[in-house]
Amino acid sequence: MTRDTILAAARAVLDREGVPGLTVRKVAARAKLSPMAMYRHFADKSALLDALMDDGLATWGKIVSSISAQDPMAWMEELIEAYLNFALTKPHRFDAAFLLPAPSARQFPDDFAAGRSPALMMIILRIDQAKSNGRFGNEPALDIALSLVALGQGMVSMHRANRFSSEAQFKAIYRTALHHCIESYSVKPLRREK
Amino acid sequence: MTRDTILAAARAVLDREGVPGLTVRKVAARAKLSPMAMYRHFADKSALLDALMDDGLATWGKIVSSISAQDPMAWMEELIEAYLNFALTKPHRFDAAFLLPAPSARQFPDDFAAGRSPALMMIILRIDQAKSNGRFGNEPALDIALSLVALGQGMVSMHRANRFSSEAQFKAIYRTALHHCIESYSVKPLRREK
DNA sequence: TGTACATCAGTGAACGCGCGTTCACTGATGTAC
DNA sequence: TGTACATCAGTGAACGCGCGTTCACTGATGTAC
Numbered sequence: 001m002t003r004d005t006i007l008a009a010a011r012a013v014l015d016r017e018g019v020p021g022l023t024v025r026k027v028a029a030r031a032k033l034s035p036m037a038m039y040r041h042f043a044d045k046s047a048l049l050d051a052l053m054d055d056g057l058a059t060w061g062k063i064v065s066s067i068s069a070q071d072p073m074a075w076m077e078e079l080i081e082a083y084l085n086f087a088l089t090k091p092h093r094f095d096a097a098f099l100l101p102a103p104s105a106r107q108f109p110d111d112f113a114a115g116r117s118p119a120l121m122m123i124i125l126r127i128d129q130a131k132s133n134g135r136f137g138n139e140p141a142l143d144i145a146l147s148l149v150a151l152g153q154g155m156v157s158m159h160r161a162n163r164f165s166s167e168a169q170f171k172a173i174y175r176t177a178l179h180h181c182i183e184s185y186s187v188k189p190l191r192r193e194k
Numbered sequence: 195m196t197r198d199t200i201l202a203a204a205r206a207v208l209d210r211e212g213v214p215g216l217t218v219r220k221v222a223a224r225a226k227l228s229p230m231a232m233y234r235h236f237a238d239k240s241a242l243l244d245a246l247m248d249d250g251l252a253t254w255g256k257i258v259s260s261i262s263a264q265d266p267m268a269w270m271e272e273l274i275e276a277y278l279n280f281a282l283t284k285p286h287r288f289d290a291a292f293l294l295p296a297p298s299a300r301q302f303p304d305d306f307a308a309g310r311s312p313a314l315m316m317i318i319l320r321i322d323q324a325k326s327n328g329r330f331g332n333e334p335a336l337d338i339a340l341s342l343v344a345l346g347q348g349m350v351s352m353h354r355a356n357r358f359s360s361e362a363q364f365k366a367i368y369r370t371a372l373h374h375c376i377e378s379y380s381v382k383p384l385r386r387e388k
Numbered sequence: 389t390g391t392a393c394a395t396c397a398g399t400g401a402a403c404g405c406g407c408g409t410t411c412a413c414t415g416a417t418g419t420a421c
Numbered sequence: 422t423g424t425a426c427a428t429c430a431g432t433g434a435a436c437g438c439g440c441g442t443t444c445a446c447t448g449a450t451g452t453a454c
Contacts, residue, residue, distance in 0.1 A: 002430075024408060034432050035408085041430095045408065099355050107359040108352075108367070139374070146352075147345065147371040154348030158302075158340075161293050165301040173302070177341040180333070184378030196397075218441060228399050229441085235397095239441065 003041040005031050018092040056097030061118045072130040080178040087156045137187050144185050151181050197235040199225050212286040250291030258313045266324040274372040281350045314339055331381050338379050345375050
C-alpha cells in the first residue's frame with residue numbers, strides 16, 4: 001500500500017533531518033512519488049506528523065517490550081538504559097514520539113489509565129510488581145512512572161540544548177539522576193538480616 | 195540605543211509567537227525599523243536568538259533572586275512554584291531560556307561551576323545551606339540542582355506536548371513529583387524527639 | 389567660524405529559495421449489464 | 422465476451438506566501454584643520 005511507502009519515506013526523512021526538516025516535498029522525493037500523492041493518504045502535513053508520532057511511540061513500545069530482565073528492579077535499570085539509548089541513537093524519532101503535540105489523544109490520566117499507551121502500561125506493571133514484592137512504597141505507580149519519564153525527558157532536552165560539555169558527561173549525570181529517582185521510590189530495609 | 199529597541203521588540207514577538215514564529219521581519223516591524231536595521235546590531239538571526247536566550251535566563255535569574263524565604267527548604271518549595279509559574283505565564287521566554295541550543299557557552303559542568311549561570315548558583319547555595327544544616331545528604335549540590343531542574347523541565351515539556359488532560363491536572367502532578375524529588379535528597383531523621 | 393571629509397545607523401528594493409497546498413488532469417482498474 | 426461507465430491513485434504545473442539575506446544607497450553626525 002502506498003500509505004506505508006509514504007510513511008516509511010517520512011520516517012527516513014525524519015531520522016535524517018528531524019521534525020523541522022521534514023517537508024512534504026522531501027518525503028515525496030524519498031518515496032519516488034509526486035508531492036501530491038501524500039494527499040491521497042493523509043489529510044495534510046499534520047496528519048502525517050500524527051502518524052509519525054504513533055510510529056515513534058510504536059518503536060519505543062517495541063524497545064520496552066524487548067527488555068528481558070525478570071526482576072522488576074533490574075527491569076527498571078534496563079529501562080532507563082533503553083530510554084537513554086533511544087534518545088541518543090534515534091534522536092528525531094524520540095522527538096516525534098515524545099515532543100510532538102498530541103492531537104488530543106493519549107493524555108494523562110484517562111488515556112494512560114485506559115492502557116492506551118502500551119509502553120507506560122508495561123512500566124506500571126513492573127512498578128506494581130515491585131510494590132507487591134515490598135520493594136516499592138505506596139505512591140501510585142502512575143505517578144512514579146511519570147516522574148521517571150519526565151526526569152529522563154528533562155535530562156535529554158538539556159542535552160539537546162547543548163547544556164552538557166560532552167555526551168559522556170551527559171550520560172553520567174543521566175544515570176546518576178535516574179538511578180537516584182528509582183531508589184527514592186523504593187523501600188530501604190531498616191535493618192539487614194545477618 | 196537601537197540595539198535595545200530591537201531586543202525589546204524581539205522579546206515582544208517571542209512572547210506572542212514563540213521561537214518558531216520569531217522572524218527578522220516581524221521584529222523589525224515591531225521596532226518600527228526596516229528589517230535590515232537588525233544587521234547593524236546583530237550578526238544574523240541566530241545572534242539575535244542567542245541574545246534572547248540570555249534575556250530569558252536573566253528574567254529567570256531575577257525571579258529566582260526575588261524569592262524571599264530564609265529557610266533553605268522553604269526557599270526550595272518557593273523555587274519550584276516560581277519555575278512552574280514562569281513556565282505557564284511566560285512559556286515562550288521559558289523556551290528561549292532553557293531550550294534554545296546554547297552556543298557552546300554555558301555548559302555543564304565548567305560554566306556552571308564557574309558561576310556563569312546565576313540562577314543555578316543561587317540554587318546550589320541554598321542546597322549547600324540545607325546540607326550544612328544537616329537536612330540534606332551528601333550528593334553534590336550540582337547534581338541535586340540539575341535533577342530538580344531536569345524533572346521540572348521534563349514535566350513542562352510533557353505538558354507542552356499536550357500530555358495532560360488539563361492544566362490543573364498538570365500542576366498537581368508537577369507539585370507531587372517535584373516535592374518528592376526534594377524530599378528524596380533530604381535526610382529523614384531516624385527517630386523524632388518526643 | 390567654515391569647509392572637507394570620514395563614519396556609520398538606517399533604508400528600500402530585490403534575490404533566490406522552499407514551503408504547503410490548489411487545481412484540472414491522466415490513465416489504469418474494477419464493475420454492471 | 423464485449424462495451425460503457427465509475428472509481429480513484431497518482432501527476433504536473435502553478436499559486437501565493439514568507440523567509441533570511443545581498444546590495445548599493447542616503448543622510449545625519451562628528452572630526453580635522
